[in-house]
Structures are given as structure tokens and as C-alpha cells.
Amino acid sequence: MDCKTASDLLPLYFDGELDRATSRDFEAHLDACAACRNALVELDTVRQALRNDAARHRAPEALRSRIENAATAPVVTRLPRPRSTWMALAASWVLAFVAGGITLAAWNHGSGSGGEETQLTRDLFASHWRSLAAASPIDVVSTDQHTVKPWFAGKIAVSPTVRDYTEQGYALIGGRIDYVGTERVPVLVYRHGKHLIDVFVLPAAPSTSGIPVRRQGYVLEGASVGGQAAAIVSDMDEAELTRFRDLLNASGRGD
Structure with missing residues (x-):
């Protein structure tokens, strides 16, 4: 396996998505290639930094209220205006972020560790x-x-x-x-x-x-x-x- 192939496989290996045979080939390349080993370490360092050091902000109450109201509002059958489409997309991102935070907290609590x-x-x-x-x-x-x-x-x-x-x-x-x-x-x-x-x-x-x-x-x-x-x-x-x-x-x- 060359470094170009290893570079393409690195994110998949990092997320545990490679099959065992491909993982073995990748690991054999890592044993002989310091550059790819360093790339794997750097990727893990970025993940640790995002997990431990990234800023976290609570959504403003006004925004939370608008999202909650939008979620409970009756559906109106009409073509949305561009601004409405953008707001709906923004709301979905915020909700996904909040849900992800809840999931992460539950994972940490369930595993009883940091x-x-x-x-x-x-x-x-x-x-x-x-x-x-x-x-x-x-x-x-x-x-x-x-x-x-x-x-x-x-x-x-x-x-x-x-x-x-x-x-x-x-x-x-x-x-x-x-x-x-x-x-x-x-x-x-x-x-x-x-x-x-x-x-x-x-x-x-x-x-x-x-x-x-x-x-x-x-x-x-x-x-x-x-x-x-x-x-x-x-x-x-x-x-x-x-x-x-x-x-x-x-x-x-x-x-």
C-alpha cells in the first residue's frame, strides 16, 4: 500500500469503517511509514481538541423559543419563501446540535467516565x-x-x-x-x-x-x-x- 492509498483510507480507518483485511493492510503500511503514523496521530489530536477545548454556547432564549414555536406550529401547504427556507435549515442545524449535545452527555454518563x-x-x-x-x-x-x-x-x-x-x-x-x-x-x-x-x-x-x-x-x-x-x-x-x-x-x- 502506498501513501496516497493510505491517505484516502485514513479517515475510514479512524472511524472504524474498514473491513478487517483492509485494516491489516493499512496497519502494515503504518508500521513502515512514519508520515502516515504522524497523520493518524494528528487526526486524533484534532478530535481530542474539538471534544475537550471547543467553545460551547447555549442558544439564546429568543432563538430557542422561535424554534420551539416553529416545531409546534401547524403545517401550511405553500411554497416557502427563500428566507423561510433558510430559517428552517438553520433551525434544523440548531436542533441537531442540541440533540448531539444531549447524546454526548448521555454517552458520558452511561460509560461513567470522562x-x-x-x-x-x-x-x-x-x-x-x-x-x-x-x-x-x-x-x-x-x-x-x-x-x-x-x-x-x-x-x-x-x-x-x-x-x-x-x-x-x-x-x-x-x-x-x-x-x-x-x-x-x-x-x-x-x-x-x-x-x-x-x-x-x-x-x-x-x-x-x-x-x-x-x-x-x-x-x-x-x-x-x-x-x-x-x-x-x-x-x-x-x-x-x-x-x-x-x-x-x-x-x-x-x-
């Missing part, structure tokens, strides 16, 4: 869903923990602790490397019945522990893997997820 952790939550769900849509959610296919752990060596800074819980009903089936924000992180992949489980081993920092976050039938919950911060994403029910989380938390350091 902007950084909210974005982490979104990235984790997006990575899991992207892997499910790919031809294979796994880069290294193996049920042997002593094969999966060495595979990560040299690809990331620290290889995660890997355990197989087949006897407990949670079989290790492999692993992959994925992006969470701009960080490359190891992902351990397990299967429980028909449920696929992603365990993202995080660099540390923001905690995802606390009340599980639910999105579209999937659950994200914080855990610990060999002393490293981790996050589980799956569609298991609460009892199954809790049991698996406890198994991970009990895992020791190293092999």
Missing part, C-alpha cells in the same frame, strides 16, 4: 465489531498459549500473559494485534459456546473497571491479565462474563 475513557470505550467496541465482520478475527490461530504469547514478541512492547481456560469452558483460539486509538494493543481471542470473546490488553492507564458498558447487545468490562489492565468485549450474558473476568483476574504474571 472524554478519554469514553473514546476508549468507543474504540474497543468498534475494534470488536470490525473483527467480527472480517473473514477472520484472528491473526495467529492457536489453542496453545505457548504459541500465542511468543507470536506477540517483537510486534508490541510487552507480550501479554496468555492462559487457556478450555477446562472452564473458555477456549483460547488465538490472538491478533489491533489499534485502540493510536496504540497497537494485543488482543487475546477466546470462544465460549457460540460467543466470541476479545480481551484487549491495554498499555495501563485509563481504567475500564466499574459498571459494565452495554452497546447493541455487547458488553465491555474491565479486567486484569497478569497484572496488566485489560478490557473484555463479548455478547455473553452477565453470569458468563463475570466468571470469565474472575478467571482473568486470577491469572498470575508471566508463564
Whole structure:
């Protein structure tokens, strides 16, 4: 993949809209191209600045009243004058802005965290869903923990602790490397019945522990893997997820 193609794909990758195969090709290019890595970091910096530093203004009461009155006014069948068309469009923009603010506030409240952790939550769900849509959610296919752990060596800074819980009903089936924000992180992949489980081993920092976050039938919950911060994403029910989380938390350091 060349830089021109990578540049075209960058916004799609950033929003989690690429399929797994294309994402892998893009990530392989990132590994070898500092310019494209910097472009990805700069894009994330802009997003963080817009989220955290952009000015927010409350609509004047007179404008709010006009919009509310327009929304409840009876529909008149006639061709609108240009000014009316412009006002209707402006009203729709304001309403969309207000609705977006409400949605963002609800998201922050629901995840129980600030902007950084909210974005982490979104990235984790997006990575899991992207892997499910790919031809294979796994880069290294193996049920042997002593094969999966060495595979990560040299690809990331620290290889995660890997355990197989087949006897407990949670079989290790492999692993992959994925992006969470701009960080490359190891992902351990397990299967429980028909449920696929992603365990993202995080660099540390923001905690995802606390009340599980639910999105579209999937659950994200914080855990610990060999002393490293981790996050589980799956569609298991609460009892199954809790049991698996406890198994991970009990895992020791190293092999």
C-alpha cells in the first residue's frame, strides 16, 4: 500500500469503517511509514481538541423559543419563501446540535467516565465489531498459549500473559494485534459456546473497571491479565462474563 492509498483510507480507518483485511493492510503500511503514523496521530489530536477545548454556547432564549414555536406550529401547504427556507435549515442545524449535545452527555454518563475513557470505550467496541465482520478475527490461530504469547514478541512492547481456560469452558483460539486509538494493543481471542470473546490488553492507564458498558447487545468490562489492565468485549450474558473476568483476574504474571 502506498501513501496516497493510505491517505484516502485514513479517515475510514479512524472511524472504524474498514473491513478487517483492509485494516491489516493499512496497519502494515503504518508500521513502515512514519508520515502516515504522524497523520493518524494528528487526526486524533484534532478530535481530542474539538471534544475537550471547543467553545460551547447555549442558544439564546429568543432563538430557542422561535424554534420551539416553529416545531409546534401547524403545517401550511405553500411554497416557502427563500428566507423561510433558510430559517428552517438553520433551525434544523440548531436542533441537531442540541440533540448531539444531549447524546454526548448521555454517552458520558452511561460509560461513567470522562472524554478519554469514553473514546476508549468507543474504540474497543468498534475494534470488536470490525473483527467480527472480517473473514477472520484472528491473526495467529492457536489453542496453545505457548504459541500465542511468543507470536506477540517483537510486534508490541510487552507480550501479554496468555492462559487457556478450555477446562472452564473458555477456549483460547488465538490472538491478533489491533489499534485502540493510536496504540497497537494485543488482543487475546477466546470462544465460549457460540460467543466470541476479545480481551484487549491495554498499555495501563485509563481504567475500564466499574459498571459494565452495554452497546447493541455487547458488553465491555474491565479486567486484569497478569497484572496488566485489560478490557473484555463479548455478547455473553452477565453470569458468563463475570466468571470469565474472575478467571482473568486470577491469572498470575508471566508463564
